[in-house]
Amino acid sequence: MLIINRIFRCILLSSIILGCVGCSVSGKQERNYPQQNWVVLHINSTKNLDDLSFLAKHKGKFVLQLVSNDIVEAAVSNIEVNGQKLHEKLQLKYTIESGYVYEFSDPITLQAQTHYTLSLSTSINVKQIRIVPHRSNPIGTGKYYNQWLNMHQSPEKQQALRWFKEARFGMFIHWGLYSQAGGIWKGTQIEDSPYPGPRVAEWLMSPFRIPRAEYQQLASTFNPDKSFAQNFAQLAKKAGMKYLVITSKHHDGFALYDSAVSDYDIVDATPYQGDLIKELYQACLAEGIEFGVYYSHGNDWFDGTDGNYANVKKQNDKLGIYTHAQGKNLWDPSSNTHAEYLSNKAYPQIKELLTLLPKLRLIWFDGDGFITEKQAFEFYKLVYDNNPNVLVSRRVGYQFGDYLDAGDNVIPSASEKMEKQWETVGTTNNSWGFKAYDDDWKSTKELLYYFIDILSKGGNYLLNIGPDGEGKIPQQSAQRLTEMGQWIGTNSDAIFGTTRWDISYEGANETLLSGTGHRAKSGFNRQFTHKDFWFTAKQNKVYAMSLMPPQDSIEILSLGKGSGHIDAVRLLGSTQKLSWKQTDHALVIDARDWQKAENGFAVEIIFK
Structure with missing residues (x-):
């Protein structure tokens, strides 16, 4: 038996060429x-x-x-x-x-x-x-880095990033042909589908391996109610959200706007009379909500052939590297090449969206899959050349995004420092698209916890709704967003325009999320206490947020004399004069006369 228990020198194989993972x-x-x-x-x-x-x-x-x-x-x-x-x-x-x-x-x-x-x-x-x-960690050659950096550091991009950093809360919308099915295909729930893959509703086509022509028939009955745009935009405003992102085209390849380069869209393939993306864009601007679009660029199950899987696998096999098939149409791929799909559909559709939506704030790319470093850079450059004010998400690929996302329903630890501004995308139940039987709704307090925990770490929260095929928002989802909006309206000073403070939280340990499946499997069992506080900062002010009704006396340990000299303390949403003292041990506030809000409170601490 050979036992190796030593420390080895590394050799970087920059000069050994065994094959390629290009396309x-x-x-x-x-x-x-x-x-x-x-x-x-x-x-x-x-x-x-x-x-x-x-x-x-x-x-x-x-x-x-x-x-x-x-x-x-x-x-x-x-x-x-x-x-x-x-x-x-x-x-x-x-x-x-x-x-x-x-x-x-x-x-x-x-x-x-x-x-x-x-x-x-x-x-x-x-x-x-x-x-x-790892397959989730593609690393480029650095060939395009300086060109990307010049664009990323442009005045337009930096101004857009300042807006993004201050916005803090947005609405994500997964909506498309799959919404009509509600996670069920021919009487079988997606969890019981015969093939592997994510069991979220918008992936319907993949785990059932539905042929393209058969799936396309869903378009003939997709006819949402005309009130959808106003309803979506008004709910986002009521929830206190500052921006909205909707799936202009998901992995199924169907576009929710009128595309000149494809007939597989809302205008040409459905009975609906109108352009969903343009209508929602106009409704959002009318409500003061900034607008963004999601676009699946690497994966397109209708026109994107096998996502370049066969070419990549052939080369990876030579190198002894695993090629993951998830998200790739291997059951009924289109006959074109993946490069032809990019040239004839994906690149042109991005340019169409930039032209259609001149005040677009961001493009949330997804499904980068097996696109190459050069192709990812071309997507970024295409956006910049057409509108340098538009931000590009991390999932464009190869670290070319203007900002990061922590992952689907992933909340990082306070100890993890992000290199760029970031957001967490989350769901109100356990699916992104509409799933008719998913009743595992997160409570308002759970959603508020995720939100203020993310705030305390310097991130944004992009919280999803999944309307049904008619555009109706599940009542439970709308109710929780409305209740969040009430808390946010009262405590907005602690949220918008704030940054991370030296201390993120005090009290119980973090309750982290590692993905959509984590919360679906484990549920949420955290018990909040009066000792739990989360912090944000703005200029000479620190905000302490709690999710519990106040006790008669509040003690915030992180704000003792060692934190600096406090000049004033204010209860957000109130004009009453507070009685407080700063001891060596803590900031102590008399809260006997406070209204006992069920979902807690926030206080503003002004330092000298």
């Missing part, structure tokens, strides 16, 4: 060489390996692989990288020209420009340890 662009092969972003540790018994380490050049999730000249049936293996431990019975996963690849199932997380030590115990006769970017 065809305008008839030419774009060559992306992923090995320059790998760390490869060569195991050589003739070297002194006792005091060596490796430097991670990039941050994100990485997969650990062992390369050997030998085949073994199963080998219990343990690996540790700076405290991150993996234990698994490894089996052969890939055969490549240079040997046999064994791979740990769970990824590790690395930080950029950080030194790491690694120890390994295994019976595999290892000749290389490969640390490969």
Whole structure:
């Protein structure tokens, strides 16, 4: 049994070319060489390996692989990288020209420009340890970085980012042909579909593997009520939201506006008389709500063939890299190439939306999938060239976004520092599109918790509604947003235009979310107490927010004398004069005469 328990020197394979993970662009092969972003540790018994380490050049999730000249049936293996431990019975996963690849199932997380030590115990006769970017962590060559940075740092983009940072709260809307089905296809709920994939309603076409022609028939009955635009915009305003983002085209390829480059849209394929996106845009502007559109650019199950899966897989197999098929139409792909789809539909539709919506605030790209670094950059540049005031989301690909999202229903820890302004996108139940039988609604207090927790960490909250096929918003969703709006209206000074304070929260530990499935499976069991506070800041002011009705005496430990000299304290939504004192231990406020609001309160603390 070979036991390796040493620290190895890393060799970056920037000069070794084994293949490419690119795809065809305008008839030419774009060559992306992923090995320059790998760390490869060569195991050589003739070297002194006792005091060596490796430097991670990039941050994100990485997969650990062992390369050997030998085949073994199963080998219990343990690996540790700076405290991150993996234990698994490894089996052969890939055969490549240079040997046999064994791979740990769970990824590790690395930080950029950080030194790491690694120890390994295994019976595999290892000749290389490969640390490969996880499929959710594509890393580019840096070829387009300076061009992107010049655009990102332009006065127009920076002004738009200042608006985004102050906006804090927005409405996400997932709406399309799938909304009519409500998560059910031919009497079967999506959870019981025969094929793998996300069980959220807007993915209906994929886990049921519905042929394109059959799915297209949904368009013949898609005829929403004309009141939808006013209803959506008014609810967003009532909820205290400052912006709205709607799915102009989801992965199913159907456009909710009149597109000149495709007949698969609301005007040409449905009985509806009008343009949904344009109507909602106008309604939002009338209500003072800024407007954004979601657009699935890499995945299009109607016109985007297999999402370039076959080409990428062919090259990845040579390298011993997993190619994930999720989100790719492998059951009934269109006959064109993926590059043709981009040139003939995706790029033109982005330009159409920018022309149709001159006051557009942002484009929320999604489904970057297997687009290349060059293609992701071209999407960003296309937006900038047509309207430099429009922000671009992270999911355009290859870190070309103007701002980040933490992930679907993902709330990061207060200890995690984001490199750009960011938002969390969340749902009011457990699906994004309308799911007729999903009654697991988050309470108003739970949603307020996510909101102020995100605020305290410096982020925005983009909270989703899923209207049905007629455009009706589920009553439970509308009610909770309305109740949030009442709290936000009273405490708006603690929300809009604020930044992160030195301390994010005090009291109980964070209740984090790691995804839509996490909340659906585990529920929400947090019990709030009078000791829980979340903080934001603005100039010389700090805001402390609570989700509990006040006790007669309020103690905020983070605001004792060590925090600075306090000049004044104000209860938001009230003009009454407060009695308070700042001790070495805490800020103590007399709240005996306060109204006992069920969902809590916020106080403004003004420092000298």
